[in-house]
Each structure stands twice: as C-alpha cells, then as structure tokens.
Amino acid sequence: xxxxxxxxxxxxxxxxxxxxxxxxxxxGRSMLQWSLDALAAVAEIERIVVxxxxxxxxxxxxxxxxxxxVRSDSVRRALAQAGAGDPVLVHDAARPMLTPELAEAxxxxxxxxxxxxxxxxxxxxxxxxxxxxxxxxxxxxxERSELWAVQTPQVFRRDALGxxxxxxxxxxxxxxxxxxxxxxxxxxxxxxxxSDENLKVTTPLDLKLAELLLSAxxxxxSAPAPVxxx
Ligand code: CTP
Ligand code: MG
Numbered sequence: 001x002x003x004x005x006x007x008x009x010x011x012x013x014x015x016x017x018x019x020x021x022x023x024x025x026x027x028g029r030s031m032l033q034w035s036l037d038a039l040a041a042v043a044e045i046e047r048i049v050v051x052x053x054x055x056x057x058x059x060x061x062x063x064x065x066x067x068x069x070v071r072s073d074s075v076r077r078a079l080a081q082a083g084a085g086d087p088v089l090v091h092d093a094a095r096p097m098l099t100p101e102l103a104e105a106x107x108x109x110x111x112x113x114x115x116x117x118x119x120x121x122x123x124x125x126x127x128x129x130x131x132x133x134x135x136x137x138x139x140x141x142x143e144r145s146e147l148w149a150v151q152t153p154q155v156f157r158r159d160a161l162g163x164x165x166x167x168x169x170x171x172x173x174x175x176x177x178x179x180x181x182x183x184x185x186x187x188x189x190x191x192x193x194x195s196d197e198n199l200k201v202t203t204p205l206d207l208k209l210a211e212l213l214l215s216a217x218x219x220x221x222s223a224p225a226p227v228x229x230x
Pocket of ligand 2: 010
C-alpha cells in the first residue's frame, strides 16, 4: 500500500497572503483541503501525513507533523511519521489542482517499471529555455524537445527516498524536489505525462487561475455545496 506525504509547511512569501499558503482559500476550500480530498479518493493510499507550519493542526483523519526550515526537511519529518507503506507519494500542497487520476497514474507507472526508483508527474516544456549568465548574457539555448517541467505528485520506492533524504544538509537545502536527489545518485526516475492544469500556486496570478479552474470543477460556483436534508 502507498503512504502519501503532503508538504504544506512553507510560508508562501511570494504569494504574500499574510499567512501560510496551504491554508489560503480557493474556490471554497483551503489549498491543502483540495489536495487531501483528491488523495482521499485514491483507494491504494492507506495513510496521509501532512507537514504543517508550527501551531497549525491538520483536519481530522490525517497525521500532522511540524514542517522543517526547508522543503526536504518537511518531507523527511513527514516520512518519519508515515508508518509502514511502500511506495511513498510526495505532493506539494501548493498544487491544489491534483486529481485522483493523476495520483493513480503516477503510482501505476512506478509499479509497472521494476527498474525505476521514482515516477514523477511532468509536462513537456512549451517555452524556449536559455541558460543565462549573472550579467544577463545568454550562454546556451537548451534543446526543447528534451525538456520537461516537473510537478508533484512524485512517487518513490521507500528505500530510495530514504537514501535521498540522507544527503548532506547543504544539498537538501537546495533541492526543489526529491527526485533530484535520486538522479544525482544514479537512480532511475521516470516522467508520467500530466496536465498543465496541475499548476503550482506561487504568485497571486497563479491563485486567480486556480480559483477559476477549481470553481469550474466545483460546478461553476465557488459557493459551498448545499447541505443535503437529513
Ligand atoms: N514547503 C514545506 N516546508 C518548507 C518549505 C516549503 O513543506 N520549509 C512546501 C510548501 O508548503 C509547498 C511546497 O513545499 O507546498 C513547495 O514550496 P513553495 O511553492 O516554494 O511554497 P512556499 O515555500 O510556501 O512559498 P515561497 O517559496 O513563496 O515562500
Ligand atoms: Mg518556497
């Protein structure tokens, strides 16, 4: 069975909402709740652990842990409380557009490839990407057909994730995802085609986009669903 970790302990500085980003409301629910609801609908996920800022409690039904100073610390702390279960799915609360189908596809991709250590959601890059020096001079144009923009969820064989998170602190601090740490050790990471709708909410513009998309998913209205009569 799979255990899922949601990292939600960031401060959301670039969003500038004046509080933890995971708790920001979008289309009637917190960003964290959208991801929790998607993962709760995946039958093979048996447990969910959420890393949160100090003093913030998780909703009922999930295990909460206090996050760390950097993202990989939050992943490590959540993994330490995850109990038994392999593989391990890691998801950023900053991606509230997650669907159960995407989580299932990433879990299935890892199961279907015995030689892979991790499977990660990703989309082909549509922009032309250049490497640029600190002084603003273009050094190189990367071959776009080889470039993928990676997302979460990322699903790991548990031993591979454990080894990756044992990397030195300065490497962990710079890792913007967990798969990077596995690639560097020569592990095999495979991409699973995802949707550009599975966007990461970083800036206020992203939040507006997520609000539009999730309101449409909720039936064209961001108002809470009517309560059914008993
Ligand atoms: N995260 C975490 N613990 C940290 C830092 C980040 O759990 N110490 C989580 C965030 O909550 C988010 C994900 O990692 O779900 C991706 O991080 P990012 O989008 O950078 O979120 P923030 O760090 O909150 O935003 P910012 O960098 O703008 O402050
Ligand atoms: Mg951050």
